[in-house]
Amino acid sequence: MLELLSPAASPEAVVAAVRSGADSIYLRPGKLKERRGAPGFTDEEFSSAVRYCRVRGCKVYAELSGEFSNEALTAEIEKAHRAARLGADAIILNDLGLLRALKSILPDMPLFASEAFGADKPDAVTVAQALGFKRVFLAPETRLEEIKLIAQRAELELGVQAHGRLCFCRRGQCALDLAAPGADRTDACNQICREKFSLAAGAADYPMSLKDLCRGGQLRELQELGLSCVRLEGLLSSPEYTALATQVYSEAIRSGVPPAPESLAELEAAFSPGGFTEDFSEPFAGSPLENELDLKRLLAQTRRSYAAGETRRVPVKFFALIKNGEKSHFAVEDEDGNKVVRDGPTPFRGKDNVLSQKGLYDCFYKTGGTFYICKELESVLDEGLFLPEATLLRVKDVLLEELTKQRRVIPAPRTGMAPSKPSSILPQNTGQFIFEVTRPEQLTNELAQLKADHLYIPLEILSDAPESLAPFLESGARLTAVLPRVYSIEEQLPLLERLKAAAELGVEAALIDSLAALGAVRRAGLMVRGNFGLGARNSGTLQLLTQLGFESATGSVRLSLRELDEMAKPLNTEIIAYGRPPLGVSDYDIIGVASSRVQAELVDGMGRPFPVRSLPGGRTALFGDRKIFLADRLTALRAAGLWGLRLMFTTESPAECVRVAETYMGRSKYVPNGVTRCRY
Numbered sequence: 001m002l003e004l005l006s007p008a009a010s011p012e013a014v015v016a017a018v019r020s021g022a023d024s025i026y027l028r029p030g031k032l033k034e035r036r037g038a039p040g041f042t043d044e045e046f047s048s049a050v051r052y053c054r055v056r057g058c059k060v061y062a063e064l065s066g067e068f069s070n071e072a073l074t075a076e077i078e079k080a081h082r083a084a085r086l087g088a089d090a091i092i093l094n095d096l097g098l099l100r101a102l103k104s105i106l107p108d109m110p111l112f113a114s115e116a117f118g119a120d121k122p123d124a125v126t127v128a129q130a131l132g133f134k135r136v137f138l139a140p141e142t143r144l145e146e147i148k149l150i151a152q153r154a155e156l157e158l159g160v161q162a163h164g165r166l167c168f169c170r171r172g173q174c175a176l177d178l179a180a181p182g183a184d185r186t187d188a189c190n191q192i193c194r195e196k197f198s199l200a201a202g203a204a205d206y207p208m209s210l211k212d213l214c215r216g217g218q219l220r221e222l223q224e225l226g227l228s229c230v231r232l233e234g235l236l237s238s239p240e241y242t243a244l245a246t247q248v249y250s251e252a253i254r255s256g257v258p259p260a261p262e263s264l265a266e267l268e269a270a271f272s273p274g275g276f277t278e279d280f281s282e283p284f285a286g287s288p289l290e291n292e293l294d295l296k297r298l299l300a301q302t303r304r305s306y307a308a309g310e311t312r313r314v315p316v317k318f319f320a321l322i323k324n325g326e327k328s329h330f331a332v333e334d335e336d337g338n339k340v341v342r343d344g345p346t347p348f349r350g351k352d353n354v355l356s357q358k359g360l361y362d363c364f365y366k367t368g369g370t371f372y373i374c375k376e377l378e379s380v381l382d383e384g385l386f387l388p389e390a391t392l393l394r395v396k397d398v399l400l401e402e403l404t405k406q407r408r409v410i411p412a413p414r415t416g417m418a419p420s421k422p423s424s425i426l427p428q429n430t431g432q433f434i435f436e437v438t439r440p441e442q443l444t445n446e447l448a449q450l451k452a453d454h455l456y457i458p459l460e461i462l463s464d465a466p467e468s469l470a471p472f473l474e475s476g477a478r479l480t481a482v483l484p485r486v487y488s489i490e491e492q493l494p495l496l497e498r499l500k501a502a503a504e505l506g507v508e509a510a511l512i513d514s515l516a517a518l519g520a521v522r523r524a525g526l527m528v529r530g531n532f533g534l535g536a537r538n539s540g541t542l543q544l545l546t547q548l549g550f551e552s553a554t555g556s557v558r559l560s561l562r563e564l565d566e567m568a569k570p571l572n573t574e575i576i577a578y579g580r581p582p583l584g585v586s587d588y589d590i591i592g593v594a595s596s597r598v599q600a601e602l603v604d605g606m607g608r609p610f611p612v613r614s615l616p617g618g619r620t621a622l623f624g625d626r627k628i629f630l631a632d633r634l635t636a637l638r639a640a641g642l643w644g645l646r647l648m649f650t651t652e653s654p655a656e657c658v659r660v661a662e663t664y665m666g667r668s669k670y671v672p673n674g675v676t677r678c679r680y
């Protein structure tokens with residue numbers, strides 16, 4: 001049966017999830033006591049949640065998704081270690097540096113790849129397994145037909161989001177938090193995609209606001225495909241949402257019948273005013289809708305449902321041995337192998353009032369008021385014997401109390417040594433200049449004459465305009481093909497053919513944002529370079545990419561200059577030293593919704609214009625409203641041990657590409673309009 005994984009944003013939500021039918025919950029550990037109102041659980045709250053769940057047969061997973069700097073990584077490792085000591089059953093993560101550390105420090109702890117790992121293809125799941133993940137949560141955008149293909153080849157547990165908010169940008173490929181005003185910037189999702197933006201005449205006011213995902217009608221198929229788990233999104237949600245969503249999905253999973261339309265209608269009206277989508281054919285929600293539901297009544301009813309008392313039952317089996325002239329013996333055992341054995345009094349001979357099998361059954365099947373249910377009683381009872389009912393009930397209570405104590409016991413996790421600290425290599429040539437273009441017209445002779453060390457060029461331009469490469473090859477630039485940040489399973493084979501053709505043109509490497517592309521690049525005989533989508537923000541991630549055979553990696557766009565300087569670099573490391581910060585890539589072409597243009601702007605409520613660009617396959621790329629400009633910090637960047645400085649040209653005209661490059665190469669003092677240090 002599918003495991004139902006529910007969110008717990010607060011201690012109350014823990015009770016709401018468990019009493020509403022969750023098989024497991026996930027929560028964020030590590031909140032500091034003084035940070036009232038902040039998401040997450042203190043150690044005391046986490047421990048209490050584990051104890052509450054453990055005796056009721058519900059698992060607890062610690063959610064540690066995100067990308068972390070070296071300093072933050074140390075804190076996350078400690079959070080994971082404490083969560084393990086407090087009884088976490090698994091840890092959900094996506095940072096490769098954290099993965100590398102926890103495999104050594106907590107060798108027996110199951111590690112699950114979160115949606116931010118970006119697994120949407122069989123190759124990604126294969127890599128996840130090789131890295132040591134026990135379970136992979138597929139990207140929420142993965143369609144049912146794609147899940148089928150992945151499940152056919154998967155050799156580890158698979159999970160998928162079944163309900164909750166859909167992000168406009170791909171999980172793991174989103175940096176929209178960088179679009180928040182400086183004072184509001186955090187590494188956490190600020191849900192800026194749900195805010196009001198203007199795009200073009202006739203376009204929706206909320207062009208990035210999507211309908212919520214609802215896979216209620218797919219549950220049976222997901223189970224038949226062999227998936228292990230379905231997850232409800234909502235770590236910032238109320239206990240009432242957790243309870244209602246859990247009730248709806250729990251009943252559907254256990255009955256094998258899709259959720260009742262009226263139940264989904266209530267869930268939609270209360271918490272998803274933009275509506276639901278199952279197959280992504282109509283994903284856009286638009287403006288929030290007014291609902292006519294008696295929301296206060298529904299929420300009060302939901303609260304009563306989980307506050308009424310224990311609804312979850314742990315199956316147990318009782319044993320009774322009652323023989324003439326001997327002490328009675330009793331035992332109880334749960335499905336996890338916990339067992340309690342106790343002696344009882346010696347029975348005495350009865351005359352009219354003797355103990356029957358039915359009377360024995362009646363006593364031990366009375367488990368009301370507890371979270372246990374008697375599924376079986378195995379007994380040996382000599383005829384003509386008697387024990388008072390009060391005695392039997394007291395024995396039963398003692399057995400269950402002792403069983404509860406056993407179930408609360410948290411075994412100490414086996415710990416290992418921390419992995420060795422990565423050490424920096426010394427690149428043969430530091431501060432290599434890398435030009436990245438996004439449009440064919442940017443490939444000019446003037447740009448080639450500046451003699452960049454490397455040229456990064458989209459794979460589709462390589463295929464469509466190979467003649468534009470000649471001036472750059474003549475100037476000595478080494479060519480790297482930039483793969484699409486997102487592509488479907490159906491696009492894999494054509495992509496591989498294009499990679500092979502690119503190799504024949506003189507391309508020596510490919511730049512990838514997802515580990516799913518690793519196999520295709522190797523099959524094409526090219527070196528592998530890691531792009532910013534891999535979230536390399538700590539030395540451990542770089543070390544793991546080294547072990548995977550990467551030639552180089554791009555530092556995360558969230559790095560500060562201090563973090564960059566302090567980060568050991570066991571792999572050739574580059575950063576985006578110029579260009580609009582890449583805020584995300586989406587499966588949805590919002591420009592096509594409004595017009596036939598290839599490029600447009602999203603304007604927020606502060607009047608800031610964010611360029612958006614249509615990509616092949618009906619997708620959209622989003623960029624920052626200002627350009628990273630670090631031409632005056634080149635000495636500090638080189639001192640940080642960087643192998644490469646990438647100038648990423650997006651909206652720039654061919655002439656501006658040349659002027660910017662000349663500034664970085666010390667031939668000009670040109671500074672473009674609208675610049676930013678970003679996190680640097």
